[in-house]
Amino acid sequence: MTIELPDVNLGSPPLTSEQARLDFAVGLYSGRHASLGRAAKVAGMPKVLFIRELGARGVCRNYTVEDALQDIETVRQRLGK
Numbered sequence: 001m002t003i004e005l006p007d008v009n010l011g012s013p014p015l016t017s018e019q020a021r022l023d024f025a026v027g028l029y030s031g032r033h034a035s036l037g038r039a040a041k042v043a044g045m046p047k048v049l050f051i052r053e054l055g056a057r058g059v060c061r062n063y064t065v066e067d068a069l070q071d072i073e074t075v076r077q078r079l080g081k
Contacts, residue, residue: 018044022053030059 003024015023025043028034029050034042040050054061 025050026054026057026059029054029062032062036061 022043025034025039028042029036029039036050037047040047043050043053051061
């Protein structure tokens with residue numbers, strides 16, 4: 001998908017295309033429209049850097065109790081317990 005933005009000054013200092021991509025990706029993730037991995041790809045950065053950016057912006061990770069329980073079960077299975 002390609003999104004074109006008109007050359008409009010949205011604020012001071014002007015918003016770069018990289019900043020716009022990052023803002024868009026954070027919005028997709030925080031609105032639960034994209035997974036962490038997909039949002040990081042939209043932002044054009046590795047997951048670990050995207051996670052750091054989310055933290056810097058105060059955006060909580062989309063990690064539910066069910067996700068935690070599934071992770072615990074996966075670890076138990078891999079440990080043979």
